[in-house]
Amino acid sequence: TGVFFILLFRSFERKASMVHRNKTISASDMASEMNSAALSSTVEGNSSPVLRRSLRVKRVLHDINSVDNARGNLLSQEDKFKTRKKRMRRPVNGPVLTFDSLCDDVINVIYMMFDSPRDLYNIAFCSKRLLSIVSYEHVLRSAIFQQKNPAKTAMTIFEAVQQSSIYVPSISRLLRLVNGRRCERGSLCWGFDMIERSSSQVNFARPGIGLYLCRKCIGGMTIPFQRDTIWATEEDKVAATILDYSMRGLSQLCTEVATVQPVGPIITMIDLKQISHTYRKLDYNEERYKTLSRITEEREKRDTNISKKIELLDAFHGAKEDLAAYKKKRTDELSTKIKAQNAKRLCKLRSMHGILSELLQDHKWKDLVLECTWDEGGVCFNDANVLYPCAIVYEAMRRMINAPSLASRKKIKKAAKEIRDNFDIISESDFFSYSFLGEDDKFQEPLRGYCTSNLNPKRFFSKFPRINPDYFMSLLRKGKLLEAFFLVIHEHDDVLKEAFALSVEFPVTTDHAARNFSSLATSVWEDQTKARRNPWSPRSKAELELQVDACKRIYSQLKANIIDYMESTETQRFLGTPNDQVNRRSRLDAIETIYTKREYDPCLRVRNFPALLIFHRQLYLSNLAN
Numbered sequence: 001t002g003v004f005f006i007l008l009f010r011s012f013e014r015k016a017s018m019v020h021r022n023k024t025i026s027a028s029d030m031a032s033e034m035n036s037a038a039l040s041s042t043v044e045g046n047s048s049p050v051l052r053r054s055l056r057v058k059r060v061l062h063d064i065n066s067v068d069n070a071r072g073n074l075l076s077q078e079d080k081f082k083t084r085k086k087r088m089r090r091p092v093n094g095p096v097l098t099f100d101s102l103c104d105d106v107i108n109v110i111y112m113m114f115d116s117p118r119d120l121y122n123i124a125f126c127s128k129r130l131l132s133i134v135s136y137e138h139v140l141r142s143a144i145f146q147q148k149n150p151a152k153t154a155m156t157i158f159e160a161v162q163q164s165s166i167y168v169p170s171i172s173r174l175l176r177l178v179n180g181r182r183c184e185r186g187s188l189c190w191g192f193d194m195i196e197r198s199s200s201q202v203n204f205a206r207p208g209i210g211l212y213l214c215r216k217c218i219g220g221m222t223i224p225f226q227r228d229t230i231w232a233t234e235e236d237k238v239a240a241t242i243l244d245y246s247m248r249g250l251s252q253l254c255t256e257v258a259t260v261q262p263v264g265p266i267i268t269m270i271d272l273k274q275i276s277h278t279y280r281k282l283d284y285n286e287e288r289y290k291t292l293s294r295i296t297e298e299r300e301k302r303d304t305n306i307s308k309k310i311e312l313l314d315a316f317h318g319a320k321e322d323l324a325a326y327k328k329k330r331t332d333e334l335s336t337k338i339k340a341q342n343a344k345r346l347c348k349l350r351s352m353h354g355i356l357s358e359l360l361q362d363h364k365w366k367d368l369v370l371e372c373t374w375d376e377g378g379v380c381f382n383d384a385n386v387l388y389p390c391a392i393v394y395e396a397m398r399r400m401i402n403a404p405s406l407a408s409r410k411k412i413k414k415a416a417k418e419i420r421d422n423f424d425i426i427s428e429s430d431f432f433s434y435s436f437l438g439e440d441d442k443f444q445e446p447l448r449g450y451c452t453s454n455l456n457p458k459r460f461f462s463k464f465p466r467i468n469p470d471y472f473m474s475l476l477r478k479g480k481l482l483e484a485f486f487l488v489i490h491e492h493d494d495v496l497k498e499a500f501a502l503s504v505e506f507p508v509t510t511d512h513a514a515r516n517f518s519s520l521a522t523s524v525w526e527d528q529t530k531a532r533r534n535p536w537s538p539r540s541k542a543e544l545e546l547q548v549d550a551c552k553r554i555y556s557q558l559k560a561n562i563i564d565y566m567e568s569t570e571t572q573r574f575l576g577t578p579n580d581q582v583n584r585r586s587r588l589d590a591i592e593t594i595y596t597k598r599e600y601d602p603c604l605r606v607r608n609f610p611a612l613l614i615f616h617r618q619l620y621l622s623n624l625a626n
Contacts, residue, residue: 100126107130111124111134111135111138112138116142117143117146117175117179118179119142120138120139135171136174136315137319140154140174140319141319143178143319144316145319145322150179152204152205153178153180153204153212154178156208157174157205157210159240160210160240161309161312161313163236164237164296165237165266165267166209166264166266167261167263167266167299168305168309168312169263170259171308173259180212181202182200183199183212184256185217187199188257190214191214199214206243207243208240208243209241209250209265211250211254211263218248221250222243222248223251223269224248224249225247228273229269229273229276231285231288232267232275232288232292241265241267249269249272250269253268266296266299266303267292272292275288275292278291337381338377338379338381342377342383345382345384346374346377348407349404350374352401352404352407352412353370356416357370359412359416360420368461369390371388372387375387386401389461389462391461392461392472392473395468395470396422422469425476425477429481431476436482437485443503443545443548446500446502446503447495447496450495455492455495464491472487475487482541483541486540486541490544493525493526497525500521500551501518504517504552507563516592516595519595520555520559520596523597523598524555561605562604565604570609570613571613574591574613574616575591587616590616590617603615
């Protein structure tokens with residue numbers, strides 16, 4: 001906007017200068033001339049040259065006035081801006097405190113609050129004084145509390161310093177290491193990008209050597225342990241510097257690029273090579289270790305940070321303890337919040353259940369409807385819950401169970417009415433008499449007898465298919481009781497296998513007890529149920545009838561072959577004489593596994609009795625050994 005006004009002002013100045021140079025008329029003469037020209041033009045009916053000139057001059061004067069107004073606006077805006085800048089520069093009442101002007105104790109407390117080494121790095125390197133206040137405790141605490149790559153780097157440095165295998169890093173170097181992102185060799189990096197002017201990316205310090213090196217630098221700066229240097233791996237300080245993924249060691253001593261201070265391993269491969277070359281004979285093995293120990297002691301004495309080793313180790317242990325205490329505190333606080341929230345939720349659920357009990361107090365199905373189990377919650381929020389085993393009750397109360405704070409008395413009353421209506425329909429249809437199961441059907445007849453004796457309403461509704469119970473109720477309203485029954489009964493595989501066992505024939509003899517063939521029938525049903533393509537998919541009435549026919553064919557075949565196997569000469573010889581009851585009972589126990597284990601079916605179906613007898617002999621011997 002300012003540039004626009006300046007350009008406009010310059011154009012108007014050019015027009016004004018043109019008018020100023022033309023001094024033929026004054027402003028009063030110009031006005032009188034304009035009036036007379038206008039009068040003459042009115043009389044003559046056309047515009048004269050004088051009128052045209054006067055109008056042109058009038059427009060120029062109007063432009064000059066506009067320029068003056070624009071200039072005034074610009075000046076007023078500049079004045080406002082200057083006033084604002086002066087107001088901003090106006091000193092505040094009292095002294096202005098900077099972070100660097102705080103005392104050491106206050107800065108120390110602030111450093112202890114950092115949980116990110118990057119924040120500590122950005123603050124510490126602002127001035128020499130702020131960097132001088134940083135300690136090992138500040139660096140290691142911020143790195144360990146972050147629990148990522150900085151924590152891994154801190155652990156690597158701690159382990160190497162504890163084993164005295166590397167030079168003790170200074171505080172500033174340790175701070176740079178835990179904040180490292182690229183190879184510390186900079187332009188000397190083997191993977192240096194000459195276009196981007198950056199070294200290779202590194203996530204953490206290399207274990208064992210305590211250096212922030214990329215893989216290419218590791219490959220170029222290390223050599224493998226060979227026959228002449230393998231003796232040194234028995235020394236702990238040397239073994240600690242071996243890279244984890246290969247038997248390689250750093251070739252020579254390293255110095256930090258920024259400070260030219262020695263860093264990394266104290267003993268390098270060039271030292272081991274020189275010692276091995278000096279003491280080439282095997283008799284000088286003891287001299288090798290003495291020389292290695294002497295070199296290590298000399299370099300530790302030259303380490304300028306060796307006096308801070310204990311401080312670094314203590315700082316690491318203290319940071320780990322603080323982290324454990326912090327985690328425990330946060331866990332306890334979270335556990336307290338979870339318990340309070342679950343207790344509040346459980347109170348609302350109990351209140352909701354109490355209102356439901358009050359509304360269904362006079363209902364004849366109240367014992368089934370109000371039966372529930374309470375879960376007081378565990379380690380998660382909203383874990384407290386009430387579980388209704390009856391699917392019809394649970395579906396009516398599901399929304400209020402998920403959000404008990406929204407469960408008003410009106411909604412609970414509506415759900416109670418829905419539950420009452422559904423169970424009234426079940427009572428009117430006389431569903432649990434199971435009279436709709438056909439008496440002429442070979443499977444439905446034993447199923448009816450078993451359900452009448454054993455399948456009560458509580459057990460029936462305890463296993464409900466993965467469908468909306470409204471569909472089940474809609475079938476009852478339409479009078480399709482048999483379809484509704486088979487919609488639910490496929491979930492009760494225990495009922496189906498018992499009913500199937502009642503629908504087959506049991507040959508009762510001395511060696512073939514009825515319980516054995518009942519176990520055979522139930523195991524055949526279970527095996528065919530598991531053999532389905534999708535065991536969790538629902539089975540319709542037609543599919544159940546097909547499974548019943550298939551199980552009956554398999555059962556008849558296995559039953560006949562088992563009878564023949566038990567009566568064969570080899571089997572009877574294995575069982576022994578009837579007088580030897582002790583051995584006969586234990587051998588018979590081994591053979592009777594044929595009724596329950598379906599692993600024998602391939603041999604049994606092709607009547608491979610010798611192979612079956614071998615299996616049973618091995619089972620008998622293993623039972624005796626146990």
